[in-house]
Amino acid sequence: MGCITCLLIWAIIVLIIIKLYIKLTTGWCRSNVCLVGKTAVITGANTGIGYETAADFAKRGARVILACRSESRGQDAVQRIIRETDNENVVFKQLDLASFKSVREFAKDINATEERLDILVNNAGIGNAENKQTEDGLLILMQSNHFGHFLLTNLLLDLLKKTKNSRIVNVASLAGKYAKDFNVNRLNEFPEGHYRVGGPLYRRSKLCNILFTIELAQRLKGTGVTAYSLHPGVILTEFIRDMSGWRRIVAENVLKWFFKTPIEGAQTTIYCSVAKGIESDSGEHFADCAFVTRYKTAEDPDLPKKLWEISEKLVKLGKTALIRKKINNNSGKYPKKKLTKFATMGCVTYLVFWLAIILIIVKLFIKLTTGWCRSNVCLVGKTAVITGANTGIGYETAADFAKRGARVILACRNESKGQDAVDRIVKSTNNPNVVFKPLDLSSFKSIREFAKDINATEERLDILVNNAGAGGYAKEKSVDGLLLLMQTNYFGHFLLTNLLLDILKKTGNSRIVNVSSIGARSVKDLDVNNLNAYPEHESRLPNIMVYARSKLCNILFTIELAKRLRGTSVTTYSLHPGAVFTDIFNKMPAITRVPVTQIINWFFKSAIEGAQTSIYCSVAKGIESLSGEHFADCAFVTRYKSAQDPELPKKLWQVSEELVNLKSP
Incomplete structure (x- = not known):
């Protein structure tokens, strides 16, 4: 490289650093x-x-x-x-x-x-x-x-x-x-x-x-x-x-x-x-x-x-009614920050230093590639249901909808946690139209009761966010005899959505948002006739494979649902929220939960960052023609190979109808 080329490269590097500094130091108002x-x-x-x-x-x-x-x-x-x-x-x-x-x-x-x-x-x-x-x-x-x-x-x-x-x-x-x-x-x-x-x-x-x-x-x-x-x-x-x-x-x-x-x-x-x-x-x-x-x-x-x-x-204002009170100079009210000096580096410190640099670069990459929903759509007069909204990205999604003026229904299993989430959202948003309704996705009886309540008491339903999910239930079965993880992540939402379709259609221009995961990409040759079988002999971690299978089902369900909803003005979308630090892995064994949560906490997205694509798919204008498609970081992404079989969504739907007894009262 000649001198001029070298100078240009360094100039570009400096400019990139300046741009990164501006982006990373810009404060954002997170008030709801x-x-x-x-x-x-x-x-x-x-x-x-x-x-x-x-x-x-x-x-x-x-x-x-x-x-x-x-x-x-x-x-x-x-x-x-x-x-x-x-x-x-x-x-x-x-x-x-x-x-x-x-x-x-x-x-x-x-x-x-x-x-x-x-x-x-x-x-x-x-x-x-x-x-x-x-x-x-x-x-x-x-x-x-x-x-x-x-x-x-x-x-x-x-x-x-x-x-x-x-x-x-x-x-x-x-x-x-x-x-x-x-x-x-x-x-x-x-x-x-x-x-x-x-x-x-x-x-x-x-x-x-x-x-x-x-x-x-x-x-x-x-x-x-x-x-x-x-x-x-x-x-x-x-x-x-x-x-x-x-x-x-x-x-x-x-x-x-x-x-x-x-x-x-x-x-x-x-x-x-x-x-x-x-x-x-x-x-x-x-x-x-x-x-x-x-x-x-x-x-x-x-x-x-x-x-x-x-x-x-x-300005010829004349005498004002405001009387001046004694001013206390508060310029010294907050202590100034002191800069610290770097200690002398030995070999170990040197290695730690470079490891920290690498980790910071990874963190920067995550921050700079995270998509944010910039839609200004107001939701006054609209109603939204979010499952699993007492914590994590479900909570942040509910808080965002409340900020926009919506009536927000938090559909959660735990009443005390649900009511606490309602109180926090009302307090943070000043929107009193936020309510809790009990919903246990691991029980078809609970789902039917919830849907019956919504259909009887709500005049409209504009947004349904199927957000609730679990990540570590191993071989546990639900009261309905299905793998607990599969029912919580997929079958429960399949039944719930179908039971609420009439009110969604009646409302018009409503949306169904299914929170999936990039984990669905790892599923190969999904057997829709064997969804309730635990993969005992799976060479890869069987618990993770059940989770990935459930998330692929979310995507396939979205594809088929969009086809069946054509001409109704109801649209549906699936999404990958990103690797998010939430409570989803709370039921992992302690020996694996502790190290996993420590890593996730530092390197993964925060809950509010993870909620952005859910919010985007719920409110963004101009995506109606993409009904049935998959999103990540507030943008359309090409379907994973595991979801490209054109016959698979229909087959999954038919099997799911039977397993959830959809046609029973």
């Missing part, structure tokens, strides 16, 4: 809070992180008001969000932050027409620092980024306080950290010679967002309203539309590859809007869904008050 019955206003919501924030709130069932300057772009964003989420309670209202008249008209409209306001996200902003003034005589960047939001927030405070437990989220930036020589008496002075995006004026406006949040939180103490500022990360959004020439070319072709995407950038905004347990941090600053120590530029305890008073005058 449901927003049904709540109202949110997001400024600048027609594009970028504002749009993604609005879409997330709509997915959670909120009434979402997109406050944007451009009516055409705003209405287009509304239509896109409605198509994505199926939540029709999304509206556009015009707001031009560069006009105090527009801000006052918008606030007057909101106060007159909305009964409540739970979340106000002051998101809109521009980055170009040109020396332009608004009709109100203020620098357009300062008014769009700070003064407009300052006035808007104050005009909506009565409604926010009336609603109770409401939140105000101000999208600031790390740029506020570098706003040196900040002078509240020179806010409207343009720094001559600085026209670039992210320059002194932009940094000044972002520090104002942070200081405004600090003072606002002090004045709101005791009202139940909290406020937060945040750094969304370095994101390539439409604010670069103000760029020109070579700067725009660089931004569009280079920065978009290395910076966060809008959906990644929106996570901290969403977190500050919905996460539980951060109320005591009102007035604080966040980044990557975590508290961060105040920047030095925001540590002066008198600065927030001075900014407030100057801002009041410049």
